[in-house]
Amino acid sequence: MFFLDYLYYQFTNFYYYFEKDGTHKASGIILTCGMLSWxxxxxxxxxxxxxxxxxxxxxxxxxxxxxxxxxxxxxxxYWKFTSYEEIREKVKSFSNTTKIIADILLILYVIISLPVFIYIAAYIGNHK
Structure with a gap:
């Protein structure tokens, strides 16, 4: 399992609390694709x-x-080959320290990714 799987897993879990109709998996895929595309x-x-x-x-x-x-x-x-349930079982087998480290890396990735992207885009847009 690599970082991208954990990213998809956490995004899907986030949407699971808001979307009880089963669309949380699609939302996780869309958010993961969006993050990597950005x-x-x-x-x-x-x-x-x-x-x-x-x-x-x-x-x-x-x-x-x-x-x-x-x-x-x-x-x-994530739609055809690797299911959310497979990733959930792998994450459940993680030790507590591994989960904490993975969560910290995920939070750092999201915090660094989005605000830095928006700041640099705004900076470059103002100077053109």
Missing amino acids: NLIFLMIVFDRFYAKNLIPDNKYAMLLYCLPIILLIGLR
Whole structure:
């Protein structure tokens, strides 16, 4: 099991408390894909702006083509091959220290990912 599985598991658990109709698994997949896509776009913006690599196309909707493999692979993995129940059983077998470390890493990933992405995007948007 790797970090992406744990990320999907925690996002799905978060939505499980709000969506009792069984759509929490789809919400977990969407949020996991969204998080990874935002990180890819963030890296492309940083490389394009600070390293002048010209990764970003002129059309902003063409950026979605870069995210399409992430969306397809993650969606296929968690919808068809690896189920939420399998991941839940693996997480239940974790020791308490492993759960604490994984939770801390997950929280750091989300905290670093979203606000830094929004700040850098706003900074670059104001300076163009």
